[in-house]
Amino acid sequence: MTMVCKFLLFESCFLSVSCSWMIPRLTLRQDDSPLQQIYSKNVSYTVFCLGNGSEKLFIGTLNRVLELHNDRVVKNFTLPKIGGDHESIHEYVITVIEEFQDWLIVCGTNGHKPKCWKMDVRTNDSSAVVVESFSGSGISPSIYSQNSLSLVVDRDLYAAAPLYSDGTSLQFRRLAGSQIKLWMNGPWLTEPTFISAFVASRPEDPMNEKIYLLFRERNSDDSPEADPWISRVARVCKTDQGGPKSILQNIWTSFLKARLVCAIPGESLYFNRLQDIFVLHSNNWKQSLVYALFSSSWNATAVCIYSLAELDDIFENSSFKGYDDDIPNPRPGTCVRDSRSLPIQTIRITKNHPEMTEWVHPIQKDTPLYISNNQIYTKIAVDRVQTSEKMYNVLLLATDTGTIHKILEHNSKTFIISETSLCHGPAPVLSMKLHSEKRKLFVGYPGQMSVLDLQRCQDYNTSCEDCVLARDPYCAWTENGCTSQTERGIQNIATGVPHICSTNSAPKRRKRDVSSSFSTTPIVHIVPKGLPFYLSCPIDSHHATYSWEHRDESKSCQKTKSDCLYLIPAINTHDYGNYSCVSRERNYKKIVKVYQLHGPSEPRSPNRALKLTVQKQWLFAIFTGLLFIVH
Known part of the structure; x- marks a missing residue:
């Protein structure tokens, strides 16, 4: 097979569920971080600076700088206004934050006349002392959308930014410090x-x-x-x-x-x-x-x-x-x-x-390590993670819609562990900074700064098998469930096959910690004959196959992005009984959800709290059944 044919085959994988290795195994949402900062207004540019010693994070937005220390905002200071055109009166877009010598250098657009501040942030109160201000020409662009970067090496400041407001004379320069410019x-x-x-x-x-x-x-x-x-x-x-x-x-x-x-x-x-x-x-x-x-x-x-x-x-x-x-x-x-x-x-x-x-x-x-034809990525960070097996590299890729893909690298191949949404609705990622020691990824959006906790092991906490199947180097199965205590935990990052969970060496979870994401207690519905009805169970892994089992028969499901559905066009006597939604991944079979369907005249389950009234269920069945047929 030629390389072109291989590439076309690879490209077609994005349209096929069978190429599960090309899609995230889990789709997650994390919007409960205590570090999340909502801005007073949307911004088009944010800049992060992770301080020396990795304890301080500085965030530059519009007109102000936030300082985070030990997971909380300790300073929030607004930059002084400096004369300029209309933009400087209303919005000062910060484009550079660097720890330089004994100071914090903050630079920005200043109404098309770039300006820098040398600031002393060592004060104990919530403000910072401006030591001096100087021209930001060549350090900050005149307009935030223009290209720029900065770097501090030893006691020297390097930067690339246009000298002129039209974006011309863009060069990489050494501009300040102990050596000549x-x-x-x-x-x-x-x-x-x-x-x-x-x-x-x-x-x-x-x-x-x-x-x-x-x-x-x-x-x-x-x-x-x-x-x-x-x-x-x-x-x-x-x-x-x-x-x-x-x-x-x-x-x-x-x-x-x-x-x-x-x-x-x-x-x-x-x-x-x-x-x-x-x-x-x-x-x-x-x-x-x-x-x-x-x-x-x-x-x-x-x-x-x-x-x-x-x-x-x-x-x-x-x-x-x-x-x-x-x-x-x-x-x-x-x-x-x-x-x-x-x-x-x-x-x-x-x-x-x-x-x-x-x-x-x-x-x-x-070939490249990783290729995607159905996702546009804009930012990258890579973390090294020591597991009970070996050291692994984990790629963190931001998509153009603002989600973060966590990707395992193993033997020159990749496995997409998860896709996580950190804000409501699609939004571009403006900046991204990895704090490897704290296992956190700081992500800047137009309206907020969010933090991805790289050790969210609770997302795979239903069983040892779910924890191992995740192939997440940050997590392992222990007697306390799926946790970040990987040293003595159960992992199989290399293959993800969960057979290790059935060995005698696998630790058992303490009874008081037992929990499950999905209840397998039957959900009882009373459905008259002749009415349409559909069954639904959540998809917890996009790499698993799902089916509905009823009377020793296996029935395929209609998969949506988040659910496995099965439509019964018109209920008859054979359709009554138990339906189990079963997922299969690698060699692991799991019952995700169980329904129990009865006719109005049939004996009913004593668990009356789980029943719907006949009148409500008729309406529900007709409405949802018609919706399913339409879609």
């Missing part, structure tokens, strides 16, 4: 959109620490079949001081860039539009991984993973695009103590040929 050479980039920047720490070799920049830019290939955008990764040396007066003075001398590839090899199916990245840092920088989220021209999205060591190897060993002569020593892009003393030939190659000939490929050469 640097900017870029204009021809190096074409209409860039900066996605993220990070530093790879090398405590044993600080002089060779590099800052990596990920972005997409306009493709120089303007042929009709070429995608107009192309994704890139670039790097600069943290110690770069710019060039001598004769060439690249106050300009990066170590800037190099390479194409970042995410594709289905052999078929020219490229995901060219980088959307977001997340870096899983390691103590050894060479073991760090870059998870990159891409979209494509055919409205599909994909996740590709890159090794930082392999990525760096391209910059160290690739030839320079358009340059065929001998490469001088030191090689362009090499970190040195004083870049102003570099040979002119080395700097000239950086100036005129900064692009690598070789491309950066993901660690999975054959």
Whole structure:
């Protein structure tokens, strides 16, 4: 089978229930978080800053900053108004919050005249002291919708933002701190959109620490079949001081860039539009991984993973695009103590040929880690979770409708654990920040900040089998039910097969803790002959198959997004009796719900509290039956 055929088969899976591995197993709603913050009005931009030490979270919205500490809001301060046009009087859109040296730097639009505040938030009251204000040019965009990013490394502030209100002169610059200011050479980039920047720490070799920049830019290939955008990764040396007066003075001398590839090899199916990245840092920088989220021209999205060591190897060993002569020593892009003393030939190659000939490929050469054609993803975070078995990576992907997909990565394959809604109605995710130590994901929406608890083990608490089938690395079955106490709990993350629950080693839940999401006590209905009637039970797993069992017969159900339905067009004598809604997943069979149907003249169950009156049931049966037929 060719790769194209495989892709078309893969694409068709989104329309087939049989491809259950491509849909979330559970659909959940979480709107009960005590940390949820409802804004006074909807916003179009939010920014999060997780403080050093991971105890403080700063949230920037319109005109104000919230500080959360130990799961509660401890400060809510409004920024002072600064003169400007009409926008500054009403709305100051915060675009940057960074912990810089001993202060908190807050920057924003300020009516198309970007401004920054240096703030002291160490006061004990609910306000912050403004130490000074200064121009935000090059740090914050003039309009919040314009592209920008910021990064603090040691005691230096780096940022990418347009210098002018029309969005022009967008560059990555070093703008403040202990080192001299640097900017870029204009021809190096074409209409860039900066996605993220990070530093790879090398405590044993600080002089060779590099800052990596990920972005997409306009493709120089303007042929009709070429995608107009192309994704890139670039790097600069943290110690770069710019060039001598004769060439690249106050300009990066170590800037190099390479194409970042995410594709289905052999078929020219490229995901060219980088959307977001997340870096899983390691103590050894060479073991760090870059998870990159891409979209494509055919409205599909994909996740590709890159090794930082392999990525760096391209910059160290690739030839320079358009340059065929001998490469001088030191090689362009090499970190040195004083870049102003570099040979002119080395700097000239950086100036005129900064692009690598070789491309950066993901660690999975054959295919992306994850592809979706029925969901558009906009943000990504990745958490490392230690289980009783091994360490697993969990992807957290935000959809364009605002839900969060929790996805297990195992042996280069993925399993969608759940889809969780955090706010009422579809809404775009404006920002997302992972707090791995607390196992929480902070999500910014236009009207609120919500928190996804990554350890909501109560969602799989009906039985050991339900807990194991979830394949959630955060949860395990214990004598207290499905909990986050994974060390001595029962898990089978690798396969999810729940046979482990039937072994003697599986802990039994204490009787006082026994609970069930669905009652199997029969629900009694009295239905006269000739009337239509339908049975309904909730779908607790989209990976399970459901059926109705009646008089040793198995009847298929009509599945909706949340229910399994079965229509009896006209009740007759054979239709009376017990109906069990049964789910089957892997090797686990569960009775979800039981109905007991009687005729008006038949003996009735003594549990009269569960009965409906004949008159009400006739009306209910006619109404719901007709609704079912219509749909």
